Amino acid sequence: MKKLNWNNIRLVLIVVLMIFLYSFSGTKNQERKIQKINIAFNADDYPFLNETMVNNLLIQNFQGTSKVKKERVDLNKLESLLNANKYVDNSEVFCSIDGFLNAKIKQKKPIIRVFNENGSYYLDDKGNKVPLSENFTPRVPVYYGVISAKEVKQLVSLFNFIENDEMLKHNIVDIKKTQKGNIIFSVRNYDYKVIFGTEANMETKFKNYKAFLQHATKDTLIKRYKSINLIFTEQVICAK
Incomplete structure (x- = not known):
């Protein structure tokens, strides 16, 4: 009977534990709700739009509330929504791990x-x-x-x-x-x-x-x- 190689067993257990923790944290991250919407404008842009206008536009997409799970946020859809605005040149929308929805907007010049x-x-x-x-x-x-x-x-x-x-x-x-x-x-x-x-x-x-x-x-x-x-x-x- 071969002697158990405890080093190999420890290595396998560590890998399994890491996979479990990664999967668990990923699930928790997706379950996390959007806590706040951060709007950032290009500093050199004319102020056709303001933070309130963009914030309301995004919240309307969430059916009137910003308390939405991150897994339900379609970032591409939000970017398309912003880019369709008559004053927006281009935009970038992304979620951060702290539950913030971030929108970077460059307005037309x-x-x-x-x-x-x-x-x-x-x-x-x-x-x-x-x-x-x-x-x-x-x-x-x-x-x-x-x-x-x-x-x-x-x-x-x-x-x-x-x-x-x-x-x-x-x-x-x-x-x-x-x-x-x-x-x-x-x-x-x-x-x-x-x-x-x-x-x-x-x-x-x-x-x-x-x-x-x-x-x-x-x-x-x-x-x-x-x-x-x-x-x-x-x-x-x-x-x-």
């Missing part, structure tokens, strides 16, 4: 407000339409006119360029497009119009405009100008 005979809305930095909000009104330039589907890509590139440049962002207040396709800006503090032309060579045109401002603001003549023409990339033409 409007870069222009569009006005036309059909109403008003925002365009975000990806070219998506964002409706107006009673909760918050961002300070962004205004575009007057209808934007067709074929124009969106180029115009959003232009709007993003303005949004990402601090000087242009605070200088340009509204934008129009003529029937000939020329873009015209109105600016803050001065009465002249900036005739930009098409979206082509926008970096060079804006560089020329910023160079013009740097020198022109040192002279009182800038207040007499009626238009600043940037169409020709080799020069800036000013008219009184």
